[in-house]
Amino acid sequence: MSAFEPSSxxxxxxxxxxxxxxxxxxxxxxxxxxxxxxxxxxxxARLRRDGRGPLSDTGVNGRVMYRRSQVLAWAVRVMEGR
Structure with a gap:
C-alpha cells in the first residue's frame, strides 16, 4: 500500500x-x-472506541485528550501498515 492510499x-x-x-x-x-x-x-471517536486509534486520556473535565507522542507512534504504525 502506498502512503497515499487510505489505510484500513x-x-x-x-x-x-x-x-x-x-x-x-x-x-x-x-x-x-x-x-x-x-x-x-x-x-x-469510532477508532478510539474500537481500540484502533491513537491512545487517549480523559481529562478532569471529561474531554478526550491525545498526547502528541502517542498520535505520532500510531501514525507511524498506520503508515507501515500495522
Missing amino acids: YGVVIDSRRLDMLQGLPKVATEPVVASVLGVSVAHL
Missing part, C-alpha cells in the same frame, strides 16, 4: 501529514487531532 483505518498518513502531526501541541483535544488527521471527530 480510513486515514491517509503521508510525510506531509506526519509533519503536521509533529506540530501538534504536546497534548491535544479530539477535534484538533481529527482536523490534522483529516477525519471527522466522529470517525476518530
Whole structure:
C-alpha cells in the first residue's frame, strides 16, 4: 500500500501529514487531532472506541485528550501498515 492510499483505518498518513502531526501541541483535544488527521471527530471517536486509534486520556473535565507522542507512534504504525 502506498502512503497515499487510505489505510484500513480510513486515514491517509503521508510525510506531509506526519509533519503536521509533529506540530501538534504536546497534548491535544479530539477535534484538533481529527482536523490534522483529516477525519471527522466522529470517525476518530469510532477508532478510539474500537481500540484502533491513537491512545487517549480523559481529562478532569471529561474531554478526550491525545498526547502528541502517542498520535505520532500510531501514525507511524498506520503508515507501515500495522
